[in-house]
Amino acid sequence: MRAGALAAAFAASARERLRHPIDPIGSGIFLALLLFIFAHVWSAIGAGARTAGWGVPQLVTYLLVTETVMLSTSAIHLRIASDVRSGQLGVELLRPVRYAHWELARALGVACVRVVALLAAGLVVVALLVGLPQVDARGAALGLLVMVPLAILVESTMRVLIGVLAFWFEDANAFFWIWQKGGLLLGGVLMPLGFYPDWLQALAAWTPFPLLYFEPARTVVAFDAAAAGAALARLLLWGVALQGLLLLVTRRACRSVALNGG
């Protein structure tokens, strides 16, 4: 029953997004704009010469993959915090499924629609601006079909976890701000980690951020089977660890929550 319920929540969430398509369309337009700007930035500074064979098409495609992970993941923490403040959380807890899994299923339903819209819009823009780079088909398949969905799952798990902190603090924005900026900087969202000084790369390696952004994008753009396999294994480990942490934190949060209103 539980898996069926979560599958139904995932599907309903995706259907709802399709019936109200302004959100994925808006995300697609934003990504197109971002790619347009960065394609011109990379061209202007001639980055291709400085990054071990990565030309402008590779760098723009890299940005497409990292931004797809970041923009596909819905701002679920904002909705959870809003539900806590308004008292709607009371209704959300009245289902015979685990609250954390329910919210995660809903977030993934949204992400499922967004990822298709973002990749479609992004690939067209990349092709028009700089031409599609020559990539290894195995790397593209592994990166886009396995690592990107897994990265979105881990990122969504973290956002639900951040949202659940609102059970205590009624707001989760400060925690999300730290997480998001950590991802932008240490995940190499805007530029590959190879651009960073060694000490910063070493610091990033201790966090999950490169696994969420840099590694899926590198697997698509510059496939290395050994590196991709190691990254995938670490991503899976982080996923399992965060799932456990999410369930633990949610259980404690449900004991402590004080809901407002009638």
Next chain:
Amino acid sequence: MSAIRVRDLRKCFSRNRRQPGFAAALRALVRPDSVSVEAVRGVSFDVARGETVAFIGPNGAGKSTTIKMLTGILHPTSGSASVLGFTPWIDRERLVARLGCVFGQRSQLWYHLPVSETFGLLAKVFGVEDAAARSRLRELVDLFEIGDLLDQPVRKLSLGQRMRCEIAASLIHRPEAIFLDEPTIGLDVVARERIRSLLVRLNEQERVTVFLTSHDAGDIEHVCERVLLINDGRLLLDTSVDRLKREHLREKLVEAVIEEPSLVLGLDGAEDLPSEPHHVAIRVDAGRVPVERVIAEIVRRASVRDITVSNPSLERVIATLYQGASP
């Protein structure tokens, strides 16, 4: 057998006190000033299976907090409760599979989806088989007359239509008990009447235990057979609706149409109310002066064309109880 059994249930919240001013805000960062607020103070009661109970009280009395504990949303500070055999805050997921809940100011329907899709989703969530869900949906569509609403997105429904769909949605899995927190709030007279009739039919046809909070005396009078009054976190009254009306209806309203332009009785225990010319309206405290004496006095002092004696509404009885219950 009890559907709901509550013993000495208590809930304390910790609230931060916020003093105005910049200095106070800085102080609060270092040393927050929190105070413990006791929202529910040792409530005990039983509700039998199939019973219809109104749980009433003024704003801030502890009604919603109690309901949230009984549905497993909140953990109590102390005390015990059993709902359909489950401890709500421990077995929340298993309990809600057998429970229906409607919060008048909240929605369980999905805003952008047609009503039928939310019903389908809820059937899956509550593990109702496809064939059983279809048959149940047909029953609910007939009972709630929502056939023409099924294809409409929830955002397009009026409040009355949405509430009918909300209650229907909460029944898709044939719950044994239903908690309703102000289900008629904001509805017009016709929609309120309709919701009440539906709840009565639901209780009669399926013997669903109904636990209702409302500020609307009509909801209580039409739907419930028993009243629990809570105020300041304490249960102050547990009685039947009939008994409540009988025991608290000492007050009568005597109205008469007379030949004379006006009449002021000035009797102790009988309040002369403002009225139109040739009309008399007198609120009688039957404990202090018999109604017969008031009628006799009117007849003696005026030429009466018509006279009626009526009971005050339950609304007024409840208002009186609330005033009496205020700390």
